[in-house]
Amino acid sequence: xxERIERDSLGDVAVREDRIWGAQTQRSLENFPIGxxxxxxxVIGALAEIxxxxxxxxxxxxxxxxxxxxxIRQAATEVVAGRWDDHFPLKVFQTxxxxxxxxxxxxxxxxxxxxxxxxxAMVHPNDDVNRCQSSNDSFPTAxxxxxxxxxxxxxxxxxxxxxxxxxxxxxxxxEVVKIGRTHCQDATPxxxxxxxxxxxxQVEAGVGRxxxxxxxxxxxxxxxxxxxxxxxxPVGFAERMxxxxxxxxxxxxRTAPDKFEALAAHDAVVFFSGALKTVAGSLFKIANDLRxxxxxxxxxFGELRLPANEPGSSIMPGKVNPxxxxxxxxxxxxxxxxxxxxTMAGSQGQFELNTYKPxxxxxxxxxIRLLGDGVASxxxxxxEGIELNRDRIDDLVERSLMLVTALSxxxxxDRAAAIAKAAHAHGTTLREEALAAGISEDxxxxxxxxxxxxxxxxx
Numbered sequence: 212x213x214e215r216i217e218r219d220s221l222g223d224v225a226v227r228e229d230r231i232w233g234a235q236t237q238r239s240l241e242n243f244p245i246g247x248x249x250x251x252x253x254v255i256g257a258l259a260e261i262x263x264x265x266x267x268x269x270x271x272x273x274x275x276x277x278x279x280x281x282x283i284r285q286a287a288t289e290v291v292a293g294r295w296d297d298h299f300p301l302k303v304f305q306t307x308x309x310x311x312x313x314x315x316x317x318x319x320x321x322x323x324x325x326x327x328x329x330x331x332a333m334v335h336p337n338d339d340v341n342r343c344q345s346s347n348d349s350f351p352t353a354x355x356x357x358x359x360x361x362x363x364x365x366x367x368x369x370x371x372x373x374x375x376x377x378x379x380x381x382x383x384x385x386e387v388v389k390i391g392r393t394h395c396q397d398a399t400p401x402x403x404x405x406x407x408x409x410x411x412x413q414v415e416a417g418v419g420r421x422x423x424x425x426x427x428x429x430x431x432x433x434x435x436x437x438x439x440x441x442x443x444x445p446v447g448f449a450e451r452m453x454x455x456x457x458x459x460x461x462x463x464x465r466t467a468p469d470k471f472e473a474l475a476a477h478d479a480v481v482f483f484s485g486a487l488k489t490v491a492g493s494l495f496k497i498a499n500d501l502r503x504x505x506x507x508x509x510x511x512f513g514e515l516r517l518p519a520n521e522p523g524s525s526i527m528p529g530k531v532n533p534x535x536x537x538x539x540x541x542x543x544x545x546x547x548x549x550x551x552x553x554t555m556a557g558s559q560g561q562f563e564l565n566t567y568k569p570x571x572x573x574x575x576x577x578x579i580r581l582l583g584d585g586v587a588s589x590x591x592x593x594x595e596g597i598e599l600n601r602d603r604i605d606d607l608v609e610r611s612l613m614l615v616t617a618l619s620x621x622x623x624x625d626r627a628a629a630i631a632k633a634a635h636a637h638g639t640t641l642r643e644e645a646l647a648a649g650i651s652e653d654x655x656x657x658x659x660x661x662x663x664x665x666x667x668x669x670x
Contacts, residue, residue: 233318239311307566309350365583424486427479435470518596542585
């Protein structure tokens with residue numbers, strides 16, 4: 212492969228002729244051969260949006276040549292559209308400020324802008340594309356922009372769709388009475404609709420928590436430059452950058468009130484990851500409940516029937532497993548692990564700069580994507596196809612000893628407990644033991660009615 216020579220402050224570097232990055236990108240590619248996880252393209256797109264906005268603001272405030280500004284904007288538009296994805300090869304594990312990825316974007320845009328410039332004029336990656344910026348404020352700004360866009364695109368719509376699917380099941384199962392369970396032991400009845408309504412509310416509340424946590428991501432570090440002072444950026448640059456990014460994205464981005472905090476700490480990212488972890492905990496509980504309620508088909512709870520999507524065993528013929536529940540719970544554990552990483556990384560903002568930025572945003576974007584994909588698959592391939600095993604549900608309700616709870620207000624706790632224990636010991640029904648204990652048929656039949664026990668009762 213033919214090569215060309217690119218230059219930076221350290222000297223000459225050979226770059227493949229068909230690659231449009233520059234010397235600093237090439238050095239990073241050679242110096243950080245760590246793993247195979249590339250910087251997420253969402254970050255690349257966000258940085259390109261920042262460079263697009265900066266070209267406009269610099270044309271207004273810092274004298275950037277209009278032809279150069281327009282060439283940068285055109286190049287940035289191409290990058291956002293994904294035209295040059297192969298030219299962003301750098302790994303997540305690089306310098307903790309994200310400088311190499313910022314320069315990768317600067318160099319690609321500079322190279323392409325020179326091609327797009329009507330006079331073919333030189334466009335400098337630092338002096339022009341990175342004008343009035345630092346990696347220290349551009350990369351955290353890209354973190355926030357990328358996380359907001361990914362959440363709006365990949366996660367919130369899927370959580371809302373799952374909440375709707377659970378609500379539809381709650382309505383469909385509203386009249387079906389089942390036995391409740393607390394401590395994994397029999398409890399008083401409820402309806403299947405009430406149970407699914409609880410799941411729906413968990414997801415709905417999760418949407419609210421994510422949206423609340425996202426408020427912190429709307430504050431942008433851009434304009435703080437190297438350490439938060441705004442050195443080498445003109446007055447008003449920070450505000451105009453936030454305005455331009457908000458205008459282009461339709462999101463309410465605004466400049467961070469304190470740039471020192473915005474560069475040195477990423478508490479908003481940590482808080483947002485915590486919201487994702489909470490959602491993961493909710494989803495784990497829901498998926499686990501469903502697979503337990505569908506356990507069987509002959510030797511488990513067997514109250515639900517989940518869709519049979521594929522054979523479940525390579526040795527046991529006819530076996531079908533709750534694979535969508537298992538996939539989603541694995542996603543949830545990954546999100547919890549990512550949150551632990553983000554939390555630790557967020558605590559490491561020594562002095563004026565947190566240097567764990569690439570790792571934090573890589574983990575956060577992975578959590579967003581995995582949750583969105585996992586929820587979508589779980590909804591389509593599991594929740595929407597759930598059916599009830601009415602015979603099993605009715606049988607378990609009829610046999611439950613905890614229906615005796617409805618007698619307590621009339622005969623007292625101790626007499627009710629004795630009836631339940633006797634039925635359990637003798638293998639008889641509650642009704643048989645209640646009548647043997649002197650409770651009249653009228654009292655028993657009036658009080659022990661499962662369909663009336665799913666809400667407040669008259670005492």
